[in-house]
Amino acid sequence: MTGSVTRVPLTARGAEKLRDELKELKSVQRPAVIKAIAEARAHGDLKENAEYHAARDQQSFIEGRIGELEAKLSNSQIIDPTKANANGRVIFGATVDLEDANSGEALTYQIVGEDEADIKAGRISVQSPIARALIGKEEGDVVDVVVPGGTRELEIVEVRYL
The missing domain is CATH 1.10.287.180 (Transcription elongation factor, GreA/GreB, N-terminal domain)
Known part of the structure; x- marks a missing residue:
């Protein structure tokens, strides 16, 4: 090996x-x-x-x-998301504004590495179910995310590279 x-x-x-x-x-x-x-x-x-x-x-x-x-x-x-040419797609490091299609709740997450994740600060691990569902998607896409409380339908409102 x-x-x-x-x-x-x-x-x-x-x-x-x-x-x-x-x-x-x-x-x-x-x-x-x-x-x-x-x-x-x-x-x-x-x-x-x-x-x-x-x-x-x-x-x-x-x-x-x-x-x-x-x-x-x-x-x-x-990885510096500001230097990536992602054309509006969700990538590692991106900050994503979401809206829960059922409740209308607004959510904002930055997709980060495992060691940086801090849900209270809005930083989620790239390994999390939400991040895995978002990677590669674009503004306007709706994704179904299986979370401990069931399935959430989230619309990608905006993708930012800060």
Whole structure:
């Protein structure tokens, strides 16, 4: 089996957010936990030193997260929807204004990568049922989306590339 790497789509904002977290972990949190471990060691017996064990656990978490972020960033494909020639089609990174055909409810979602998804902020994962139903469609199209509460009929009112 070959070791092909799956490229993970990210918006420029999502990549920047991951880079900021990585910088914080490496330049602030990692040095702080190393200092905490050194201070806890100075207190003597490590077997019953709760501060030492807590600091080691925190260090393990930080190192794991650093590795995870570095892997995500190295395997990412940053997609800028403003540079895509999508001609009004829904693509990764697009912001889509929708209207529920039954209730008239207006919805706005940006289609983003898995790590960027935040439903409260209107960012949905490209893997979500709504995003999968929208990809490739155009303004004026109506899509049926199966969601946990049943099926929603959504009309694409506008597609924007911000």
